[in-house]
Amino acid sequence: MTTEDTTTETVAEESSNDPTNDDMLIQTDVSESVSASGTESTRTIVESRNVNVWYDDDQALQDISMEIPENQVTAMIGPSGCGKSTFLRCINRMNDLIDAARVEGELYLGGKNVYDADVDPVALRRRVGMVFQKPNPFPKSIRENVLYGLKVQGIEVDEDEIVEQSLRRAALWDEVKDRLDESGLELSGGQQQRLCIARAIAPDPEVLLMDEPASALDPIATSQIEDLIDDLAEQYTVVIVTHNMQQAARISDKTAVFLTGGELVEFDDTQKIFENPESDRVEDYITGKFG
Numbered sequence: 001m002t003t004e005d006t007t008t009e010t011v012a013e014e015s016s017n018d019p020t021n022d023d024m025l026i027q028t029d030v031s032e033s034v035s036a037s038g039t040e041s042t043r044t045i046v047e048s049r050n051v052n053v054w055y056d057d058d059q060a061l062q063d064i065s066m067e068i069p070e071n072q073v074t075a076m077i078g079p080s081g082c083g084k085s086t087f088l089r090c091i092n093r094m095n096d097l098i099d100a101a102r103v104e105g106e107l108y109l110g111g112k113n114v115y116d117a118d119v120d121p122v123a124l125r126r127r128v129g130m131v132f133q134k135p136n137p138f139p140k141s142i143r144e145n146v147l148y149g150l151k152v153q154g155i156e157v158d159e160d161e162i163v164e165q166s167l168r169r170a171a172l173w174d175e176v177k178d179r180l181d182e183s184g185l186e187l188s189g190g191q192q193q194r195l196c197i198a199r200a201i202a203p204d205p206e207v208l209l210m211d212e213p214a215s216a217l218d219p220i221a222t223s224q225i226e227d228l229i230d231d232l233a234e235q236y237t238v239v240i241v242t243h244n245m246q247q248a249a250r251i252s253d254k255t256a257v258f259l260t261g262g263e264l265v266e267f268d269d270t271q272k273i274f275e276n277p278e279s280d281r282v283e284d285y286i287t288g289k290f291g
């Protein structure tokens, strides 16, 4: 990837009545880049520099450096235990919640290191939403599920508007618009996962992290989630962990291949990774020779 141009913007977040804004002045260093194909101009939104993670004495990630482009889908693939989920959790500091975890290195979101002392992890998680493997709606109504994140953070919004907008973006509105006060647990698995996506996007995050979001779903629901991810990338940056290489090939623009030991072996355009990877180890993994 060639760095073409670098501009710096300053974004002052209003603190006003919003307790999640922490009065921090975010220096946004936006790198303008051209993809390997030379056809798309993209900006880097997440950049990791030499990120290392340990769980007690065991190292889970080794020196991970990569630039994740804005408004694209970036897939993380690799064999079980190679650190994909650990890396995802570095981006929104969910590893902070694991006592044994220790993170070193720098992880920039819009040019600001999220591990700086002045970053509030709760405010960060509003900017970086997350969807998990198993749909996990709360035992509350569909409406309350969508509004949950905003309400716990005390953010006042036009509730009807946010509920409709989030459910529309999650491709669920038409199926639930007449039953918004019914429990989210009464929906099918695929609908529950789209409800969780609506809940994650209601606070309008910049980045959406998805940790194997379709692995617990049937093929039809999986296909709906894949179509949805494609649509979401028009508005959000999506970073997805998947065990399913065909899924990564279908839905992602960029692919990062992690291999055993927590090493990022190759990161490039998805087409290049699947058709002509640089690394023999990646080729062996992609072609099923190991992993």
Ligand SMILES: Nc1ncnc2c1ncn2[C@@H]1O[C@H](COP(=O)(O)OP(=O)(O)OP(=O)(O)O)[C@@H](O)[C@H]1O
Binding pocket: 055, 060, 078, 079, 080, 081, 082, 083, 084, 085, 086, 087, 098, 100, 243
């Ligand atoms: N909470 C934890 N405490 C201790 N070790 C952990 C914890 N979470 C993950 N690990 C270890 O860190 C390493 C990387 O795990 P991680 O879940 O990030 O891998 P992964 O590639 O996402 O795996 P999978 O594809 O199976 O979900 C593994 O060795 C795992 O056992």
